[in-house]
Amino acid sequence: MTSKTALITGATAGFGKATAERFAKEGFNLIITGRRKERLEELAQTLKNKYNTESVCLGFDVRDRDQVRANLETLSAEWRKIDVLVNNAGLALGLNALQDGDYRDWDQMIDTNVKGLLYVSEMVMPWMIANKKGHIINVGSIAGTEVYPGGNIYCASKHAVNAISKAMRIDLLKHGIKVTQVRPGLAETEFSMVRFKGDAEKADNVYKGYEPMHADDIAEVIFYVSSTPTHLNINDIELTPNAQANSYTVFKQ
Numbered sequence: 001m002t003s004k005t006a007l008i009t010g011a012t013a014g015f016g017k018a019t020a021e022r023f024a025k026e027g028f029n030l031i032i033t034g035r036r037k038e039r040l041e042e043l044a045q046t047l048k049n050k051y052n053t054e055s056v057c058l059g060f061d062v063r064d065r066d067q068v069r070a071n072l073e074t075l076s077a078e079w080r081k082i083d084v085l086v087n088n089a090g091l092a093l094g095l096n097a098l099q100d101g102d103y104r105d106w107d108q109m110i111d112t113n114v115k116g117l118l119y120v121s122e123m124v125m126p127w128m129i130a131n132k133k134g135h136i137i138n139v140g141s142i143a144g145t146e147v148y149p150g151g152n153i154y155c156a157s158k159h160a161v162n163a164i165s166k167a168m169r170i171d172l173l174k175h176g177i178k179v180t181q182v183r184p185g186l187a188e189t190e191f192s193m194v195r196f197k198g199d200a201e202k203a204d205n206v207y208k209g210y211e212p213m214h215a216d217d218i219a220e221v222i223f224y225v226s227s228t229p230t231h232l233n234i235n236d237i238e239l240t241p242n243a244q245a246n247s248y249t250v251f252k253q
């Protein structure tokens with residue numbers, strides 16, 4: 001294997017899927033992960049046909065540390081030379097006030113967005129250290145630096161991603177490993193269908209009256225931050241649709 005390798009979590013939909021395609025277009029080999037393995041295999045076949053991409057598909061739940069370890073341990077020495085890790089798998093569940101919230105949603109958001117990111121990074125960081133290079137790109141959110149009504153625990157989980165990204169940058173500095181946090185605002189993916197548990201009307205409403213960002217927009221930015229010269233790092237980047245000023249100010253027509 002001569003080309004570079006990117007590991008992208010949450011590649012079955014949205015940003016992760018679009019990012020996989022963006023890196024494939026640049027000739028990267030891919031390790032793509034998510035729970036819905038059939039979607040990963042379909043994506044791998046599409047990218048093989050379009051760009052001759054070599055992919056490894058790993059179907060696992062990032063919340064389960066044993067599954068994360070068992071799956072990543074199947075990678076050969078060559079595949080462990082990961083140039084870019086995109087910690088993207090994540091979700092929001094519900095938009096209730098905290099006092100009306102469901103602890104099972106809180107658990108799932110914290111376990112996926114925070115602990116899942118740590119479990120994957122825990123495996124990949126030593127490989128990058130041994131390889132003396134690498135770039136970890138954490139997908140946070142504007143919800144990681146602001147709090148909006150009903151955002152409570154989702155915002156808390158993304159605030160944790162913000163802190164973890166800063167901590168990773170400090171701790172990995174001496175190993176020359178870059179850490180970037182990408183913090184998007186409103187982008188139309190499966191995100192709102194997941195948040196509203198399949199209520200299509202509520203999900204569609206989030207994106208009405210303005211043009212939200214699209215998964216390809218975020219993929220473009222993720223690829224861009226990964227492609228700066230060795231001496232230069234983009235630490236943190238926030239992106240919103242033109243119609244969005246912050247988490248709670250959106251201009252709708």
Ligand code: NDP
Pocket residue numbers: 009010011012013014015016033034035036037060061062063088089090091092112116139140141142183184185186187188189190191194
């Ligand atoms: P999607 O719902 O379209 O995609 C989410 C991805 O995460 C899927 O591939 C899903 O795979 C994966 N995922 C979720 N839970 C798990 C799990 N337990 N184990 C493994 N994989 C999991 O959403 P987006 O693409 O929009 O979201 C991607 C990231 O971007 C998330 O971290 C989200 O918080 C963040 N974000 C999204 C914004 C938006 O407006 N859309 C804005 C800012 C940040 P599968 O279900 O197959 O496991």
Ligand code: 8X3
Pocket residue numbers: 092140141142143184185186187247
């Ligand atoms: C996802 C987008 O608007 O919920 O992070 O912050 S939003």
